[in-house]
Amino acid sequence: MNGLVVDAVERFVRARGGPDQKVIARMSIDILGVLPMDEFELRVESIRPGRTIELLEVTVTAAGRPAVRTRVWRLQPYDTAAVAGGEAAPLPPAQAEETFALSDVWPGGYVASVDVRPLQPPEPGRAKAWVTTDVSLLDGQPTSDLARYVGLLDTMNGIAIREPIDRWMFPNVEMSVHFHRVPVGRDVGFDTTVVFGPSGWGTTSSVLHDREGHVGSAIQQLTVRPRA
Numbered sequence: 060m061n062g063l064v065v066d067a068v069e070r071f072v073r074a075r076g077g078p079d080q081k082v083i084a085r086m087s088i089d090i091l092g093v094l095p096m097d098e099f100e101l102r103v104e105s106i107r108p109g110r111t112i113e114l115l116e117v118t119v120t121a122a123g124r125p126a127v128r129t130r131v132w133r134l135q136p137y138d139t140a141a142v143a144g145g146e147a148a149p150l151p152p153a154q155a156e157e158t159f160a161l162s163d164v165w166p167g168g169y170v171a172s173v174d175v176r177p178l179q180p181p182e183p184g185r186a187k188a189w190v191t192t193d194v195s196l197l198d199g200q201p202t203s204d205l206a207r208y209v210g211l212l213d214t215m216n217g218i219a220i221r222e223p224i225d226r227w228m229f230p231n232v233e234m235s236v237h238f239h240r241v242p243v244g245r246d247v248g249f250d251t252t253v254v255f256g257p258s259g260w261g262t263t264s265s266v267l268h269d270r271e272g273h274v275g276s277a278i279q280q281l282t283v284r285p286r287a
Contacts, residue, residue: 060210065206066196066206067103069205081134081136082136083131085132086132087129088233088236097122102117113133146273149272150250152270158175158176173191184221187251188248205241208244212267214249215263218251222255229255236277238275250266251265260283261283262281265278
């Protein structure tokens with residue numbers, strides 16, 4: 060869904076016409092309810108228009124009620140190469156023969172569609188991995204690298220399992236993503252940590268990479284509860 064939100068924003072900007080070089084720098088996604096496997100509608104509106112800074116809001120509606128609401132900050136690029144710095148060390152490439160069958164742990168068509176290449180042995184609440192997919196975001200329609208990249212970010216809560224999923228639930232209720240540059244290519248690199256607190260909630264946080272290096276970070280708020 061998050062990749063479709065990016066695609067909707069890009070289509071909205073193109074439909075307005077005129078010069079616009081602003082890029083998505085931050086997304087804040089709030090999950091308001093279960094999104095059924097059925098038709099849904101995406102509506103984009105400008106909350107804070109501006110020549111160099113703009114805030115858009117995307118609402119995903121299903122069965123007559125909002126299911127996801129995303130706020131997107133778009134910023135005007137400037138040449139700051141002379142002062143760029145502070146990135147995390149790049150993730151190494153994965154070994155071609157090393158794979159993690161995510162579908163052995165999680166159900167669903169999305170999970171079955173992703174290819175996960177771990178960079179370290181699995182341990183509770185920690186994972187470094189490359190994730191990609193051969194499945195198109197929109198059937199028969201081109202989409203940007205950014206839309207495809209963001210479409211894979213929800214995977215981070217499934218690759219660093221802290222407790223067995225047959226005994227514990229830990230879905231995310233939101234996700235916030237910050238980029239310091241636009242990711243390129245089809246692969247997402249995760250350096251992920253999952254923390255469970257003592258009172259029923261936790262976080263999944265990831266340092267995000269593409270094949271060229273560190274691109275940003277993402278964090279999810281989790282609700283943690285035992286299965287009945």
